[in-house]
Structures are given as structure tokens and as C-alpha cells.
Amino acid sequence: MSVFSLALNELRGTILRPAPLFLSIFIPFMLALVVFSIGVSLKEDIPIIEVAIVDEDQTFETKALVKQLSNEEDIQEVLQLTTVDEAEARTMFASGDTPAIIHIPADFTSSLRAGENTPLRVITNQHTPLQANMVELLLSSGSQYISASQSAVNTVYDLYLKDIPVNQRKERLQQTIITYTLFALNRNKAFDTEMVPSGTNSGWAIHLCVSVSITMLFICGLILQWLQASFLSTAMKHRLRAFHVTELQLYIAKSFKWLVVCSVCSLIASYSTFFFDVNSDVSIQQSLLFIMVGIFIASFLSCMEGVVQQPHIRSCMLLVIGFVAMGAGGVWIPSIYLPSYVETVWNPFAASYLLMENVLMNEPLSTQVIAPLIIVSLLLWMFGLLGAVRRERQQSYVPFFTSSKMEN
Structure with missing residues (x-):
């Protein structure tokens, strides 16, 4: 079975089993709605x-x-x-x-x-x-x-x-x-209302838009991979082995699935900026840059798929690493409120935040932000690929690694 057929089967399985996909979108949406309701109630109660x-x-x-x-x-x-x-x-x-x-x-x-x-x-x-x-x-x-x-x-x-x-x-x-x-x-004005006196350089509306977009993308991927992991049982893996499907082929097929799913979700997030009243026109450049952030999240999910085999351990590691990185990257709390030493450490989530922020503010984009994000996405995917290869060597079941020895 070819990698392309496996990738199509992964996408078809995601579409034909809509419950995980629906829950992965519905749960983050409800969480965002609850947080928004709490924020509105707190704002009204402030004396x-x-x-x-x-x-x-x-x-x-x-x-x-x-x-x-x-x-x-x-x-x-x-x-x-x-x-x-x-x-x-x-x-x-x-x-x-x-x-x-x-x-x-x-x-x-x-x-x-x-x-x-x-x-x-x-x-x-x-x-x-x-x-x-x-x-x-x-x-x-x-x-x-x-x-x-x-x-x-x-x-x-x-x-x-x-x-x-x-x-x-x-x-x-x-x-x-x-x-x-x-x-x-x-x-006769003590404050310039066109400038932000504190908090974030872009304004709270854009900060909220970027924060919700990145968090929703990550949580959707996290919940979807956790729900779909239960469908791939040990018996199913043995059946795939019978068709000479290797861990490497499975990793590439799942990576393609994450690439498509995260890209589509990023495109939806790009057009969802209308609800935050921060951008009146969604350009092709904005959509492409949002998709670039989605590709980074897809590579992160794929990397964990290749490195960590146990679904529950993988979900916990994704949750901890992702939330810590987003918190330290200024996705939730603006970097102005974070310790100064946090800014000295390069963070891909901080780069994703800056990329979305610049495109929503119609500011010029810097290759110093785009290039490292692309490189890190490739490195994460390759690291997961090496993990899949290592797991395949340890199992030594499919003739993918043993055929050359048998021929000799």
C-alpha cells in the first residue's frame, strides 16, 4: 500500500468519523465562550x-x-x-x-x-x-x-x-x-487614545484575536489526536503489518492528515478575524501566513506522533509543552508583563504570535520571523520521522530494514 493511499485513508477516516472532529472543534469553542462570558461579567462588575x-x-x-x-x-x-x-x-x-x-x-x-x-x-x-x-x-x-x-x-x-x-x-x-x-x-487631552498606554503594542482586540486563534488551533489538534488514537488498535496495526505498512509510511500519512486539517482550520481562523473587528479585508497574504502557523502546529503534532507511541502519554506531553510554550511566548499574557529573561529564549509560539500580529496590523513582515518558524517546523517533522524509523528498527518485523540482509 502506497503512502498516498494511506494518507487518503487517514483523511477519509477523519471525515467518515465526524464525532472526533466535531468534539475537537466544539470543546474549544465552548471553552472560549465560557472564558468570554466570565470576562464580560467581570468587566460589568468592576466598580x-x-x-x-x-x-x-x-x-x-x-x-x-x-x-x-x-x-x-x-x-x-x-x-x-x-x-x-x-x-x-x-x-x-x-x-x-x-x-x-x-x-x-x-x-x-x-x-x-x-x-x-x-x-x-x-x-x-x-x-x-x-x-x-x-x-x-x-x-x-x-x-x-x-x-x-x-x-x-x-x-x-x-x-x-x-x-x-x-x-x-x-x-x-x-x-x-x-x-x-x-x-x-x-x-486638552491628558492621554492619547490612539496609543496603547500599557499591555500590548498592538491593542487588546488584536491580542485577543491572535491569542484565541493560536489557542484554538492547538487545542483542536490536541483533542483530535487524542480521540483518533483510540481507533488505531493493536489488531489494526497487525493488519497493516500484513500489508507491509511500515511505521515510516504511517508517520508520513498522518503528517499529511495533520497538514491538511491544521491548514483548513488556520484558513477558517483567518476569516474568523471579522468577529473581532480587527480586519475588514482578509488578504491572500494573511491567509497564507495563518496557514504557515497551522503548518507549524501540524509539524508539532506529527513530531509527537513519531516520538511518543503511547496515546495518553503523548497527549499529556503535548498539553504540558504546548501550554508552557504558549504562556512563555506571550500568547495569553502580553510579553510586557512577563519576566525579561523569557524574551531572550526563542519560542516558536512567540514567533507565530508575532507573525499573526504583524499581518493583522498591516505591518511589514520580517524574514527573521518567517525563516526560523519554517526551519523549526521542518526540524520537528524530521525529528518525528527519525522517531518513527527508530521504532521500526526496534520492532524489526517488516522487511523494510531486513531485506538487504536476507539478500546477502
Whole structure:
């Protein structure tokens, strides 16, 4: 029996036995639906964090700054800034009504006019670490805006105000300059909504799309190989032996099956990007690159088929290796949140993530990402091929390796 006939039989068996294929698609889809539902419910249940502001300066500039930050749409979604006195702020902090206090010192405006950097003091509550960290994250983004305003004031002070005698520095002039730098900078916006302040360089929508695509492809292949392994019994292997079907031929036939199945699933994932509202047009280049990721997953599955013979052990190894590699490759959690040493290790899942991310963002593709992924896919397939050959030599049943000795 030829390898081509075996490959067609593998594909026909996959189609004629639709239960494993259906379950391999249905189970990941249900898992993704459950995770999405949990995420939506958690997003709806997140309360707005109330932050107390103690303004001891009480000048026009500080009031304008507080009003500017309070009216910022990005801050209003998660924070409510309330101006209170010191005693009331301490009471709210002690009772747990606020996770943080922003303290504006009395000399903030005067130091700002003199070109000095006076930091705002932020007190966070350790009993509410999640809310406190959220406040610190948003204020760190807001501090960039304040630092830019401070730099503008320093420039005006060094180039203009510094040379004017003290008695000629009109209060109105200084107030106008500071007000202009606070409000006109970035067109009265403290945050640039076109840039991602934290998390991932591509935006959360594209990250979610790529993460779901890679995870679904891998889990579909994992479940399908586990379910189909039960159909190939020992009796069936003996029947294949009777027709002189070697382990090498079986490995090539199964590799072809994984190649076709993963390529079709990758093509479906490419067109499924419409549901994430990240791409309005699916190009041929996008489909080919998604198929390239599917080929890598197919080579990974084929490699484990050739190296590990026991189905349950193979499934466990696929599960552990795949999930660890995806976690370390930034597929689920953006690499910005991972330890720095993780980025120094090359990861094929990280390359797959970067490949999908670039094509969805319409960015130029680098051969430094594509070439290693192709090479690793070939190496994985060849490693599985060597495993099949080694297993065939150990069994020494088919005349594939013994015919030359018998002829001598």
C-alpha cells in the first residue's frame, strides 16, 4: 500500500468519523465562550474606584489640573477623583472607602513657576492591592502628561522668564503661560487614545484575536489526536503489518492528515478575524501566513506522533509543552508583563504570535520571523520521522530494514 493511499485513508477516516472532529472543534469553542462570558461579567462588575485628592495649594493652576484629570474620559471609566481636605481623606483611607490619596503640596504652583519639579505624593492602601495598583498604573500614565507640561514650563522659564527682572514678572503672564501648557498640550487631552498606554503594542482586540486563534488551533489538534488514537488498535496495526505498512509510511500519512486539517482550520481562523473587528479585508497574504502557523502546529503534532507511541502519554506531553510554550511566548499574557529573561529564549509560539500580529496590523513582515518558524517546523517533522524509523528498527518485523540482509 502506497503512502498516498494511506494518507487518503487517514483523511477519509477523519471525515467518515465526524464525532472526533466535531468534539475537537466544539470543546474549544465552548471553552472560549465560557472564558468570554466570565470576562464580560467581570468587566460589568468592576466598580469605579474613588480616589481622594488633597489640594493644599488651592491655586488656579492646581484646580485646573484636577478638573482636567477629572474630566478625562479614560480616567472616568475607572476612577472618580474627589477633592477633600486632609482630615476627610484620612478618614476615607482608614475606613477603606478610597484605596489611594493624591496629595498636592502647598508650594506646587510656585515651584512649577520657578521651573522646579515637585512630585505629587500618592498614598496607597495595602489592604486593597488591586485597586491601589490600578491607581498607580493610571497615575504613572498621567505623570507623563504632567512631566511634559513641566518640561514646557521649564523651557519657557529658561528661555524667557529667567531673563526678566523679578519685579517685572507679572502674575498674570506666568498664570497664562502655565494655563496654556496645561491645557493646550496635546489639545486638552491628558492621554492619547490612539496609543496603547500599557499591555500590548498592538491593542487588546488584536491580542485577543491572535491569542484565541493560536489557542484554538492547538487545542483542536490536541483533542483530535487524542480521540483518533483510540481507533488505531493493536489488531489494526497487525493488519497493516500484513500489508507491509511500515511505521515510516504511517508517520508520513498522518503528517499529511495533520497538514491538511491544521491548514483548513488556520484558513477558517483567518476569516474568523471579522468577529473581532480587527480586519475588514482578509488578504491572500494573511491567509497564507495563518496557514504557515497551522503548518507549524501540524509539524508539532506529527513530531509527537513519531516520538511518543503511547496515546495518553503523548497527549499529556503535548498539553504540558504546548501550554508552557504558549504562556512563555506571550500568547495569553502580553510579553510586557512577563519576566525579561523569557524574551531572550526563542519560542516558536512567540514567533507565530508575532507573525499573526504583524499581518493583522498591516505591518511589514520580517524574514527573521518567517525563516526560523519554517526551519523549526521542518526540524520537528524530521525529528518525528527519525522517531518513527527508530521504532521500526526496534520492532524489526517488516522487511523494510531486513531485506538487504536476507539478500546477502
